[in-house]
């Protein structure tokens with residue numbers, strides 16, 4: 001939320017619970033500063049296909065309707081992080097289009113997609129793209145020319161074309177998912193122990209995306 005949105009939210013809270021009104025203008029400015037800082041990363045509203053809906057003003061309303069305590073910024077930010085985590089847990093990242101040999105842009109793309117999903121700018125995806133953009137053409141071409149030379153298939157696969165992507169930069173970190181915990185360099189596993197060949201767990205991608213450029217190097 002920007003400052004204007006936070007000011008509107010505070011005005012709404014004061015309307016519903018007049019005792020939360022600041023004593024004077026100086027106090028009001030201080031409260032606005034504090035709230036604007038603490039809620040800078042919280043969305044005012046977010047829509048998600050699938051029925052999940054976030055509205056900060058409804059969170060304020062619910063708090064005032066159900067709690068004997070005056071509302072604090074944490075009463076808004078805490079439900080937001082829960083909402084965001086819940087959305088991201090359901091989200092399956094499309095394989096980044098960025099070159100995995102360029103870790104900075106690969107991670108930037110992962111982070112960008114996740115932020116866009118959490119704020120509702122793009123819908124969460126529940127499928128995973130197994131191949132990059134030109135794959136259907138390549139597949140048709142392969143069907144026409146018959147068997148592809150092995151070395152050429154490998155080269156194309158390295159670029160995510162015509163075959164499942166074989167490299168995942170996020171293998172550089174341990175997978176934090178509790179029922180996987182794959183070590184560095186090892187593929188993620190299902191609870192059955194079967195290795196995941198076509199993707200890695202979202203939690204691992206998140207851990208990798210959160211590395212600083214120095215850590216990722």
Ligand SMILES: [Zn+2]
Nearest residue numbers: 175180188201
């Ligand atoms: Zn894993």
